Amino acid sequence: MGDLGELFGSLVMIFMTAAITNNFILSQFLGICPFLGVSKEVPTAFSMGLATTFVMTTSAVCVWAVNSLILVPLGLGYLKYVAFILVIASFVQLTEMVIKKVSPPLYKALGIFLPLITTNCAILGLALMIPMNNYNFIESTIFGLGAGAGFTLAIVLMAGMRERLEFADVPAALKGAPITLLIAGLMAMAFMGFSGL
């Protein structure tokens, strides 16, 4: 029992760290492009978050498998970057095809975001952190899930604020990217409060 409790505790810790204290967007600057680009409205932001979470979790598993079952045993660590980006790119492609066949409504909701996810650095960042942290199969999955949840949280919060901002009187010079970045700065400060936990 004790062991099980400890295992569960460490998994919760991995999840919370990835989602909140080490939020990919606000404290590690991973995935800034979609964060700035796809955060104008809450529903789209939420779909983007879901699609990203899905790809993050599944590619975390694939990357773990490729790294610990192929690259490490064969001593091919130097092909890591090439291999990971290919795994992610092909995985995104595969996900797109499967969703299209299995659930057309879901495809309609997520479809347009999927190709963009390949160049989302949050995914490659996640992939690179797995071997660095020596995560095992379950830990990798939870890590992917947590990172995705954190990503969704940040992008949805941002979209909520930007919807309100439509009605605010923003100085002309700050319209668009500058005010978005300033808000992100304030959010990052708020999230810093969690790191003292």
Place this chain on the structure above:
Amino acid sequence: MLTLWKDFVKGLWKENPVFVMLLGMCPTLAVTNTATNGLAMGLATSFVLLGSGIVNSLVKRLIPDEVRIPSFIVIIATFVTIVDYSAKAYVPAIAESLKLFIPLIVVNCLILGRSESFASKQPVHRTIADALGMGVGFTWALTFLGIIREVIGFGTVFRGTSLAIQVMGEWFQPWLIMVLPAGAFLTLGTVLGVMNYFKNRAASVKVDLQDSTGESCHTV
């Protein structure tokens, strides 16, 4: 010759990848906590930009359209690995401070974006001019942000190197926030705001920054 010059110069200011096109935001925010890091990251990215631009421009005729993006990504990832290992071998201190962000050059929108929109259409010599211009533009932008954050956050410039200069006097209490993640967002937001202000006053053609963010990364 004039075309080449134009290809080069546009990256410096008019189409600056950071301040105007808002490309490569992740490293721009993440590694600009000191001037040294910004400069090093800019140089590493420029090298990949140049190398992969040349190769992609040379092989563009051999690659069928369907696999163009996967091929480009592999070529880019190869150059990034070269930079990563060379940095670890020759400048270990810098490799240490940039860590994860060297491999992440692979997914820097700037690189794939330039390969797609420029190198895949133009001859090699123009690609070189374009890559150099974009590289210098990216490097100066990162170094500039690094200097601002380091001066306010630590009171120094190029700390940790032999060029280190103490800019602020003893009286200065460094603003820690500037070197933290929040400071990165605030600095870039403020710099862009100030630049917009002057642009608006000059009544030049207003670049719609928001739209360029949305598209540049996503057309890829």
Place this chain on the structure above:
Amino acid sequence: MGKEKIDIKLIVVLTSIMIISALVLSLVYQATTPLINEHAAQAKKEAILDVLPGAVKYEKLEKGGLELYQGLDEAGSPVGIAFQHEGNGFQGTIILMIGMDVENQKLLKVKILDQLDTPGLGARMAEEEFKGQFQGKSFSDNFVAKEDVDAIAGATISSQAVSNILKDAIATVEQAYSGGE
């Protein structure tokens, strides 16, 4: 890319790009690895001498299955032992080189060899202001951040992680010493 028919040319092109890429990278890997290892070895050597003030050379020491480094001063008398120990940080593994004076039950000096924590926050553990406080700290202290260890502002977890690794290292070394006698 959604085509049903797969063109043979696509496969040939992609495969040859991969092969060329793998060849280039294996060359780069072979060329740079000796240098990278050399840097790592050099860094380790410097770290050992750094955490043992007064030491000019060191020798390897096996005790209870642990790999320790005994530092010697110019006269050849021992000044303390260095021990490399790692543990989980906020974001990844933190590797420390720890200099200890086992006889007097205190820490000599601590050096952070590797860590992945947040730049500007947790990463400040490598700064003298934080790690310097462990100098001369007694083995019997509690090693609790915000109590007997001054935490880095905004990085309590990182600060506690370092403290935990130190405490664990002390226990490991002490056990090795008591087990050996």
